[in-house]
Amino acid sequence: MRHAAGLVHRGATFSLAIPMDRTGPQSGRTARVNPQHVMLRHGGDMLADGDSALHGMRSTDDAVYMPLQSSTQWDALCHIFFDGRAYNDRGPESVTSAGAHFNSITTIADRAVGRGVLLDLPRLLGVPWLEPGHAIQDTDVERCLAAQGLEVRPGDFVLVRTGHLARRREEPGWGDYVAGSAPGLGLSAAVWLAEQRVAAVASDTWGTEVLPSECAEISHPVHVLLMVNVGIRIGEIWDLDALAEDCARDGVHEFLLTCQPLTITGSVGSPVNPIAVK
Incomplete structure (x- = not known):
């Protein structure tokens, strides 16, 4: 935390949230609706x-x-189960009609602040955005960090820009942004991030991981690996474009990040207005 506070030099701030209103991004492909x-x-x-x-x-x-995960948001660790178990071996009985009794997103209400690191994959590859289905692997992450002169440390918040949100801004409507094909983290990148013991990972896509999945027999395997097995939270639909432009201009891709969830008791996710401060 002390190191993260020392990253503030210019006092430049960037909201990483999209507008919360009826215009998007939900399109009826899931049970979630727009605010x-x-x-x-x-x-x-x-x-x-x-x-x-x-x-x-x-x-x-x-x-x-609003469904709590309909816009820029955090997934709580109680959001994902695999073979009937969530993080820390919690079963389905741990989430009732009254909400989550364990692993709610409110557990980080006073801890969602620290060093943020931006990985700008489209800029690394010289493209405006990654194509849907592009899987970001561990070698891509390492190459991006080397190009930006950075290292990932335990407790970091790693923000992965794919350009998928920027692409939607260039096209009419949201299309299949929700639940459709998208670039994102591949399994080897997820393993790499887990090994670095990061606090959380967030991206500018609906699901953060690559879709279609690399593992056809498991729905959203990166969610399972990071959240169920390791306890790394996932953020989705984060707007990273303005921050990325500033990082490209000054060559600094690390910053203080504050991203507290709402303190809704028992919530399995939360809208958030993340603020990056440089």
């Missing part, structure tokens, strides 16, 4: 009160309904 923002009291309500609305204190109020 629904509604006004409980707005200016029209005040104006309906006539002249009295123009005197004294008045207020507006609003509410939102």
Whole structure:
């Protein structure tokens, strides 16, 4: 933590969250829907009160309904099970209709801050984005770190830019961004990150790992490897483009990262507004 704080030199800040609204990215391919923002009291309500609305204190109020993993978000360790077990050998009974009794994302409410490291794979390869199905392997990660003059340390938050979100911005609508083919982490890269004992890994795709999967018999094997077996949390739908541009300009790809989840008791995921500070 102390080292991460020392990475702040310019005071430049970057929000890594996409807008949370009804325009995307959810498209009906899963049970998740886009955030629904509604006004409980707005200016029209005040104006309906006539002249009295123009005197004294008045207020507006609003509410939102959203699946907690419908936008820029964290996966909790209780989000993924394999052969009936989640991280730390927790069974299905550990997540009830009241929420998670163990491994909720709230366990990192006071710890989701530290050194962030950006791996900009498209810039390394000289392309605007990686193509869907492109698997990032351990050798790619090592090559990217060497090109950027970095090393990954235990406890780091590793951010993997594939350019998939940038590609969606160049095309109409979100297409198959949710649950469709995407570039992402391959199994060897996941093993490499686990060996470095990173705190978490996040990316600009819907699932962080490559889709279609390298392991056809297991759904989302990188999630299983990192979350169930090792306890490394995964972040998805992070907007890394502006940060990547700044990192390319000044040649500095490490920064202080704050990315606390909401403290919703028993939640298996959480929206987040990650902030990188350089």
